[in-house]
Amino acid sequence: MRNSWVIAKNTIAQAVRMKVAAAVILLLLVLLPTMAWMLTGDGTLLGRLQSFSSYSISLVGFLLSVLTIAVSCYSLHSDLRTRTIDLVVTKPIVRYQIVLGKFLGAAGLNLFLLAGFSCMIYGLTTATPRFSKAPEDQIARARTEFFTARRVVAPQMSEEEISRRVEERIETLRKNRQLPDLPMSEIRATLWEQERIAQKSVEVAAVKEWDFQTVFPPKDPNSVLFVRYKFQATPEPPNQEVYGQWRVGDFRQFRTGLREYKTPVYGVERSESVRTLHTFTVPADATAADGAVTVGFFNSPERNFSTVIFDQMEVLYQVGGFGVNFFRVVLLMAIRLVFLAALGVSLSTWLSFPVAALFSLMVFFAGLINGFILESIEGLGAVLGLVYRFTIRWFLYAIPRFDGPYSPTDYLVSGEVLSWAFLGKAVLITLAVQMVLLLAIGIWIFSRREIAKITV
Amino acid sequence: MDSAGSSYAIETINLTKIFPDWWGRPKVKAVVDLNLKVRYNEIYGFLGPNGSGKTTTIKMLLNLLHPTKGHAFVLGGRSTDPAIAARIGYLPEESYLYRYLTARETLDFYGRIFGLPASVRKSRIDTLLEMVGLAGLGSRRIGTYSKGMMRRIGLAQALINDPDLLILDEPTSGMDPIGTRQIKDLLLELARRGKTILLCSHLLADVEDVCDRIGIMYGGKMQVEGPVRELLQHRDELQILTGPLPPKAREEIESVVRREGSWCKITTPVDKLETFFVNIITKAQETQPTSGAKPGTGIQGFLAAQPASPSRAVLEQLVAKKPQPVSESSADRAKTEPTEAVPPSAPKKELLEHLTEKPVEKTVSAEAQTEKPSEPPAVPKPAVRQDILEKLLGGRKGPDGSTEQTRLPDSEERRDAE
Numbered sequence: 001m002r003n004s005w006v007i008a009k010n011t012i013a014q015a016v017r018m019k020v021a022a023a024v025i026l027l028l029l030v031l032l033p034t035m036a037w038m039l040t041g042d043g044t045l046l047g048r049l050q051s052f053s054s055y056s057i058s059l060v061g062f063l064l065s066v067l068t069i070a071v072s073c074y075s076l077h078s079d080l081r082t083r084t085i086d087l088v089v090t091k092p093i094v095r096y097q098i099v100l101g102k103f104l105g106a107a108g109l110n111l112f113l114l115a116g117f118s119c120m121i122y123g124l125t126t127a128t129p130r131f132s133k134a135p136e137d138q139i140a141r142a143r144t145e146f147f148t149a150r151r152v153v154a155p156q157m158s159e160e161e162i163s164r165r166v167e168e169r170i171e172t173l174r175k176n177r178q179l180p181d182l183p184m185s186e187i188r189a190t191l192w193e194q195e196r197i198a199q200k201s202v203e204v205a206a207v208k209e210w211d212f213q214t215v216f217p218p219k220d221p222n223s224v225l226f227v228r229y230k231f232q233a234t235p236e237p238p239n240q241e242v243y244g245q246w247r248v249g250d251f252r253q254f255r256t257g258l259r260e261y262k263t264p265v266y267g268v269e270r271s272e273s274v275r276t277l278h279t280f281t282v283p284a285d286a287t288a289a290d291g292a293v294t295v296g297f298f299n300s301p302e303r304n305f306s307t308v309i310f311d312q313m314e315v316l317y318q319v320g321g322f323g324v325n326f327f328r329v330v331l332l333m334a335i336r337l338v339f340l341a342a343l344g345v346s347l348s349t350w351l352s353f354p355v356a357a358l359f360s361l362m363v364f365f366a367g368l369i370n371g372f373i374l375e376s377i378e379g380l381g382a383v384l385g386l387v388y389r390f391t392i393r394w395f396l397y398a399i400p401r402f403d404g405p406y407s408p409t410d411y412l413v414s415g416e417v418l419s420w421a422f423l424g425k426a427v428l429i430t431l432a433v434q435m436v437l438l439l440a441i442g443i444w445i446f447s448r449r450e451i452a453k454i455t456v
Numbered sequence: 457m458d459s460a461g462s463s464y465a466i467e468t469i470n471l472t473k474i475f476p477d478w479w480g481r482p483k484v485k486a487v488v489d490l491n492l493k494v495r496y497n498e499i500y501g502f503l504g505p506n507g508s509g510k511t512t513t514i515k516m517l518l519n520l521l522h523p524t525k526g527h528a529f530v531l532g533g534r535s536t537d538p539a540i541a542a543r544i545g546y547l548p549e550e551s552y553l554y555r556y557l558t559a560r561e562t563l564d565f566y567g568r569i570f571g572l573p574a575s576v577r578k579s580r581i582d583t584l585l586e587m588v589g590l591a592g593l594g595s596r597r598i599g600t601y602s603k604g605m606m607r608r609i610g611l612a613q614a615l616i617n618d619p620d621l622l623i624l625d626e627p628t629s630g631m632d633p634i635g636t637r638q639i640k641d642l643l644l645e646l647a648r649r650g651k652t653i654l655l656c657s658h659l660l661a662d663v664e665d666v667c668d669r670i671g672i673m674y675g676g677k678m679q680v681e682g683p684v685r686e687l688l689q690h691r692d693e694l695q696i697l698t699g700p701l702p703p704k705a706r707e708e709i710e711s712v713v714r715r716e717g718s719w720c721k722i723t724t725p726v727d728k729l730e731t732f733f734v735n736i737i738t739k740a741q742e743t744q745p746t747s748g749a750k751p752g753t754g755i756q757g758f759l760a761a762q763p764a765s766p767s768r769a770v771l772e773q774l775v776a777k778k779p780q781p782v783s784e785s786s787a788d789r790a791k792t793e794p795t796e797a798v799p800p801s802a803p804k805k806e807l808l809e810h811l812t813e814k815p816v817e818k819t820v821s822a823e824a825q826t827e828k829p830s831e832p833p834a835v836p837k838p839a840v841r842q843d844i845l846e847k848l849l850g851g852r853k854g855p856d857g858s859t860e861q862t863r864l865p866d867s868e869e870r871r872d873a874e
């Protein structure tokens with residue numbers, strides 16, 4: 001380990017002399033304060049905070065990822081090319097220590113920079129309310145929706161219900177000899193999708209209820225419950241708006257016919273545009289003591305003429321503070337950098353700098369749109385689908401995801417908690433499995449490599 | 457510790473390296489069935505023209521290249537074993553050093569890999585820099601060095617761990633004559649301390665002065681091998697060197713020789729260019745001192761600053777062998793400079809006192825004893841030479857000339873004296 005640290009130190013000394021390192025550092029030092037000043041979002045304090053945190057975290061994440069790739073791919077390759085490695089390997093050092101050292105150096109330098117720039121972003125973010133001279137209500141809103149860590153709870157999807165219906169329909173089709181000539185799994189997937197959409201729809205004059213479990217907002221008279229949703233409507237309403245009558249509370253009380261309610265049920269009425277994310281709040285005491293709460297939506301025939309289809313429905317409540325959440329978001333970014341460092345070093349044990357860097361960038365960008373590709377290629381035709389199934393899909397499964405829940409920005413922008421459990425899962429998959437595997441391969445190759453062999 | 461006995465510092469068994477071409481077909485037979493045996497405690501001259509397979513052999517010894525066939529053992533084992541690698545010093549054919557590090561950082565980097573504690577590193581780096589004549593330039597980046605200066609740092613790097621086995625691949629390439637002379641002295645001094653040295657070169661003069669045994673490679677094969685003296689000795693000729701003689705005495709000598717039925721030729725010895733060069737530079741230095749680094753302490757500095765280590769006993773014996781009167785100046789320096797070089801801690805002082813007093817028998821092999829200029833009559837010469845060197849060392853900023861034909865004046869005398 002001592003040897004690895006010596007190599008790591010040298011790698012850092014080498015990296016800080018790379019022009020790209022100086023460029024990245026300088027760029028961020030200039031851009032971050034400028035962004036804090038210039039990005040105003042929708043003009044409100046919340047909008048300003050959201051756009052700054054989103055852009056600054058993205059920028060730091062992107063530039064440091066590129067720098068990590070550059071350093072990790074360059075260092076070992078440069079040593080091999082200038083043959084300085086000849087001297088190093090003849091010292092009492094084992095080859096794996098060199099690979100580890102290169103990895104530690106590349107990762108260490110970038111983690112150090114990440115720590116520095118994160119502190120800068122944190123400082124700029126928390127200072128924004130004071131310097132923007134925003135009115136009191138905006139500051140209060142920023143406090144509840146940005147400077148917080150909220151847990152997102154999805155409704156209890158009755159998957160069993162869907163499965164039951166799917167099986168029923170398959171049975172009916174079989175009886176009527178109407179089963180299409182397709183693989184069973186495909187039929188099932190199609191039916192499942194249809195049923196799921198049916199579950200999300202609320203016809204005119206109908207009521208839809210979503211049951212939520214394990215909702216435990218803090219026992220504070222000021223604490224609130226956020227209901228967040230997005231819907232579309234068919235046929236499209238003329239003014240693009242849907243009028244909704246909402247109820248939030250423990251519905252079991254009137255389902256069982258109680259006269260007196262132990263917890264209040266709140267009513268909200270709003271007219272809102274389709275295909276946009278909306279949030280309203282109710283006092284947090286709407287939740288029952290056991291953490292159950294139901295959100296009800298009535299598609300009122302007096303004002304609406306369309307079936308409303310909910311694409312998203314969730315409730316949120318505060319579980320922690322901004323600082324700790326910010327720290328976990330930085331850790332999520334750190335995981336990405338550490339993985340990329342391992343990838344670059346591992347590739348550079350047998351590939352030249354340009355090839356290794358190109359491949360690393362490919363993995364990085366594929367990771368950024370991993371979920372998107374997986375979804376979009378899923379619907380390919382038979383032949384293409386077959387090709388894809390044996391190539392790109394394996395590649396995409398093998399590399400880590402940097403998008404969706406692995407994207408650090410969303411947590412901050414929407415003030416959502418990034419749980420330790422999720423972070424642990426990311427560490428386990430990305431670092432303990434994928435990274436360790438990569439490093440092992442790199443070490444295996446480098447240990448067998450004929451160092452002084454010249455390939456022209 | 458495989459099949460190779462521990463009786464050789466370096467042993468290769470049918471070592472073969474064939475470089476394939478792009479298609480994997482054998483193309484260059486760089487080394488063919490080489491059975492190299494280097495004994496402990498000898499300086500082995502590994503000679504051969506360019507492309508004869510010397511570097512390739514060395515790289516196989518150090519596992520930088522994998523043999524196509526055969527085995528290579530170093531210090532009774534494989535160089536991949538860290539315990540063995542810790543006892544090897546290697547100077548590659550070119551100075552493969554990190555250009556962005558300073559000389560001091562470079563030595564510190566390798567010192568750390570050898571696991572040397574900070575205090576040892578510091579004192580060794582100081583003395584090594586002094587020794588290779590770069591004391592004042594330690595904080596300059598290697599990238600700004602000239603080739604010869606890089607070579608010097610490369611040499612210092614090879615000595616940072618006080619190695620038992622030194623593998624030097626053309627150590628004098630790019631060095632000025634002074635540097636070359638200095639390296640040769642260093643090698644002799646190290647050999648006296650019980651080190652084994654594999655000296656690879658195509659400069660015959662380098663090797664002739666210092667080597668116990670040589671092997672000549674050509675086309676990847678060993679052509680001839682043996683002790684330098686045996687290979688070069690004219691068995692049917694004698695040489696007599698005298699001071700000035702009147703013509704009459706010369707005639708008498710000639711007649712005596714003829715009476716014995718042999719032939720005789722009397723001439724005046726001519727200086728070697730190296731001696732001439734060194735003398736000129738010495739004179740120049742007296743009148744116009746250079747603005748460069750201070751004169752190095754030579755090998756004594758390095759020895760004196762050695763902390764208590766297994767080889768300490770050897771060091772004491774070796775340095776004590778220097779006779780007092782002639783090595784006056786170097787002894788003086790040994791008293792002052794190393795203490796400057798090492799940090800305030802004092803333990804080395806008493807070591808120094810040992811160094812300048814006790815005359816002890818040296819413990820090198822029988823062969824080395826006959827070869828080295830260690831016999832009483834030969835002693836004054838190297839000492840004086842060293843004196844000159846020390847004045848010159850490091851006073852120069854860079855190399856300025858090839859060393860192809862340099863040869864030591866006293867080496868001839870040494871042979872003659874036997």
Ligand SMILES: Nc1ncnc2c1ncn2[C@@H]1O[C@H](COP(=O)(O)OP(=O)(O)O)[C@@H](O)[C@H]1O
Nearest residue numbers: 453454475484486505506507508509510511512
């Ligand atoms: N990596 C390599 N690939 C192909 N040929 C090589 C390689 N290294 C050395 N050679 C060839 O091997 C032969 C011996 O080279 P080398 O050992 O460097 O000679 P030298 O005795 O000058 O040190 C030369 O003909 C050289 O061209």
Ligand SMILES: [Mg+2]
Nearest residue numbers: 510511549625
């Ligand atoms: Mg060579």
